[in-house]
Amino acid sequence: MNDTKNDSKKLGRPKSFNEEVALEAAVEIFWRKGYHGASIKDLTSAMGIHSPSLYATYGDKESLFIRCIEHYMGSVSCSPLDAFENAKDIQSGVSAFFETILHHACEEQNGALGCFLSSCVVTCADTVEGVKPLLQAAIEYSEQRLVAGFERAKLVGELAEDFPSAQRARLMFDLRQGPLFRVRSGVALEEVGKDLVYWQGVVLGHE
Amino acid sequence: MNDTKNDSKKLGRPKSFNEEVALEAAVEIFWRKGYHGASIKDLTSAMGIHSPSLYATYGDKESLFIRCIEHYMGSVSCSPLDAFENAKDIQSGVSAFFETILHHACEEQNGALGCFLSSCVVTCADTVEGVKPLLQAAIEYSEQRLVAGFERAKLVGELAEDFPSAQRARLMFDLRQGPLFRVRSGVALEEVGKDLVYWQGVVLGHE
DNA sequence: CATTTTTTGTATCATTCATTACAAAAATTT
DNA sequence: AAATTTTTGTAATGAATGATACAAAAAATG
Structure with missing residues (x-):
């Protein structure tokens, strides 16, 4: 019963960014520019990643926004x-x-x-x-x-x-x-x- | 001293739409979709005009938005x-x-x-x-x-x-x-x- | 009726948008 | 060291965006 994530080292190239830190950067951009006002480029720049990493990690823009809300509510x-x-x-x-x-x-x-x-x-x-x-x-x-x-x-x-x-x-x-x-x-x-x-x-x- | 607008009939083809009525339609679109969420197409559709008329009458999107606010504050x-x-x-x-x-x-x-x-x-x-x-x-x-x-x-x-x-x-x-x-x-x-x-x-x- | 002036509708512009192919890179596993 | 797996960065995708060029249309003027 070891569901824990850090139990064993993951296969493949490791992520070069912290998922939560990047999420917080995204929150700030949405906060400042609004959902429609924030472009993917705005977001990736602030998060320090490229668009493929964004889509692979969080899904599309809408999913990312939802994730931002949940993160904000849950941990901020x-x-x-x-x-x-x-x-x-x-x-x-x-x-x-x-x-x-x-x-x-x-x-x-x-x-x-x-x-x-x-x-x-x-x-x-x-x-x-x-x-x-x-x-x-x-x-x-x-x-x-x-x-x-x-x-x-x-x-x-x-x-x-x-x-x-x-x-x-x-x-x-x-x-x-x-x-x-x-x-x-x-x-x-x-x-x-x-x-x-x-x-x-x-x-x-x-x- | 006749500064009044309707003093003499205007030259050229007359506008086919009421400037204020169209403005109110624009207000509603901005209201519903937000500034960035409202596209020029959304606006022109609701206003019943084409984009050249919009730009000729109200200026660009930002000017139109300001005009909407002023109209809302002044007459609504x-x-x-x-x-x-x-x-x-x-x-x-x-x-x-x-x-x-x-x-x-x-x-x-x-x-x-x-x-x-x-x-x-x-x-x-x-x-x-x-x-x-x-x-x-x-x-x-x-x-x-x-x-x-x-x-x-x-x-x-x-x-x-x-x-x-x-x-x-x-x-x-x-x-x-x-x-x-x-x-x-x-x-x-x-x-x-x-x-x-x-x-x-x-x-x-x-x- | 020709000229002038303004608006209209179509069609188009270059940009920007959100999203994705793809190959190189970096890690683990065999 | 080769194979496998995942992430990274570049570059490109089609669609949508804000904004215009342009000619036809509709009015007043001379």
């Missing part, structure tokens, strides 16, 4: 959610969530890219097969992590028993996209960030 | 904002805003397209010249209409004197995109609509 581990969960209390958790969105998801090298899922993937949900269910799964997964955080806060007495976790999780998730839209439109980061404390109040406060 | 008159302004009081105004977003912006014929600006235009803000300032103008314009609505509500006593109009306008505008993301990802419209009353409370309530 959304940093705003991480920040939310690792904060010392629920107040700073909510703040950290929004802060990370602004300073990580927006400040990637060349400008404001926003969230990969909501700024790139969603735009081809209608045209690229198999994207919609992945997006739904991502939403559900994210919200469940937020709900779990609220529930933990209830247990330690930071939130009232009747705090509507699910509703606030959706609110928090929805609220997340507004700032991204603004920054992508060229509004200064500091300007958008001014509302950060206010968002925290909206999510946690109110009754 | 965002129906959610209209609904907000025409409601009998501020409560139903806010509800009507979100309701219209869900049932008009999302139910366009073939599926959930979301807002043209936030689902299509924003994705090429980095790649297509001149898009960013248009987006910023759109945001500012929309928020000012919301603020104006809140201020009117203050005058007739529907809102307290210290109601933070600008902040709530931004909140309302930001909140608007969450549902669009969900619907575009395939979540049922009714499911998303359940939060409608809650959003109203968030915008108007809270202190």
Whole structure:
């Protein structure tokens, strides 16, 4: 029963690139240029490989895109959610969530890219097969992590028993996209960030 | 001083199509397929003209896209904002805003397209010249209409004197995109609509 | 009616696109 | 060392792309 891959050395010429590293480069290109805007040449250049290697490894462009989404969802581990969960209390958790969105998801090298899922993937949900269910799964997964955080806060007495976790999780998730839209439109980061404390109040406060 | 266009009949063969009608058809194609996803053939087919007419009238693809954005912003008159302004009081105004977003912006014929600006235009803000300032103008314009609505509500006593109009306008505008993301990802419209009353409370309530 | 001006439709341009043949290269196996 | 297997790089594929050249068509002007 040795299904493990690295069990025995593989036959034939070894790959000259790391499959995951190349995939991450592809994510960045799709992120920056969109699905249709990213050409195979753009992708292979960024990935450091030639087209035959791309097709042999990941399939065609659509398959590669799906692989990118799955990889992003599976291993990039959304940093705003991480920040939310690792904060010392629920107040700073909510703040950290929004802060990370602004300073990580927006400040990637060349400008404001926003969230990969909501700024790139969603735009081809209608045209690229198999994207919609992945997006739904991502939403559900994210919200469940937020709900779990609220529930933990209830247990330690930071939130009232009747705090509507699910509703606030959706609110928090929805609220997340507004700032991204603004920054992508060229509004200064500091300007958008001014509302950060206010968002925290909206999510946690109110009754 | 007769600068008017229709003052005298124009020389040469008359255009066989209405410039604005064709432009609206182009908007719909860009909306549905994105900037890069929409080909000249897609556009000319939908507009009912041939490529030479397109280039002679609107310039190249990028110019046409800019013209589409300007036309959309200038004359399509965002129906959610209209609904907000025409409601009998501020409560139903806010509800009507979100309701219209869900049932008009999302139910366009073939599926959930979301807002043209936030689902299509924003994705090429980095790649297509001149898009960013248009987006910023759109945001500012929309928020000012919301603020104006809140201020009117203050005058007739529907809102307290210290109601933070600008902040709530931004909140309302930001909140608007969450549902669009969900619907575009395939979540049922009714499911998303359940939060409608809650959003109203968030915008108007809270202190 | 001939001239002028503009639009139309056809047909075509060079590029770029996604995708693949193919032979050389680099590894393991016999 | 020969055979086998897989990857690599070059080069090419047909199709689609954005953009035009050009002549016929349709209007006003002289």
